[in-house]
Amino acid sequence: TMYLVLGFWGGMAGTTLSLLIRIHLMHTGSGFLVTGTLYNAVVTAHAFLMIFFMVMPVLIGGFGNWLVPLLIPAPDLGLARMNNLSFWLLPHSLVFLLVSTLTDTAVGTGWTLYPPLSSLEGHHSPCVDEAIFSLHMSGIASIFASVNFITTIKHARGPHKPLVALPLFVAAIGTTSILLLLSVPVLAGALTML
Template identity: 55%
Template sequence: RLTLMHPGNLLLKSDSFYNVIVTTHALVMIFFAVMPLLIGAFGNWLVPLFLSAMDLVFPRVNNFSFWILPSALYLLLLSGYVEDGVGAGWTIYPPLSSYSYHSSPAVDLAILSLHLAGSGSLMGAINFLTSNKSLPVDKMKGERSVLYVWSI
């Protein structure tokens, strides 16, 4: 807003830097804050409680799915410093993320980081599903089981 109020004020280093900030903020909030908190943290806390288990079936897979997130977040933040950064919006819509608009490898780095975060979520989902199917739960089969365990 300061740049729009005073046109000569160069608060941002380039015109596309605002798009880079908005894109990075949206991707971090959606894929590295909201989704891991709602699915990963609550799932790792509540699913063993609802299944009356000490831990999930694959604790090392669970650990790896957690520790893959910081490396993916690092790659996403690093993509903002590669050439002009990723200014394609949080949807990474194809006209804005195509080679003709963003010819730098920043978009590729951001997409790689989202794939890493998605693989961590996929490993967590497989762990939740196998824990639900393989842990013996007394009197909680079929329609008597907790719906949250199936929905996570």
């Protein structure tokens, strides 16, 4: 339930940023958000909010935590404490992301978050460090959740239930978890190129 509440809150914040982007694009000339730097910061924060704080917590964390143990059947997730740790990293990550948007010129001032990729030796503001730390925390939460789902599907299912007889939702969560573990570096690199 807490994942769904966090996802709802993240979705509302992301929708607010989406409306700001739409209002900016409807204006001619300098636009609603005045500077391109502010517009870039809003677009970057919108992407991070919608991916890490709405889609993943709701679809994977919320529904996955409820339905995977029910469909296997298992009494609970295989690593329940890791699930708690995975959840409680997300609000702190969200706070760091929001703080980074309020710090100095905010994130999204160039083509990338990482200064080395934008041919800069450094960034004059801690906003990039806060955003990168936020990404790392949410990435760690995703890794913990993926390990938890894979462990649950492999070891906590009923004794007479082979992997080929799993419900489609459980198979989809397991496949998504494996692919997420394989692609976390690529996903992090792609998101930081915004």
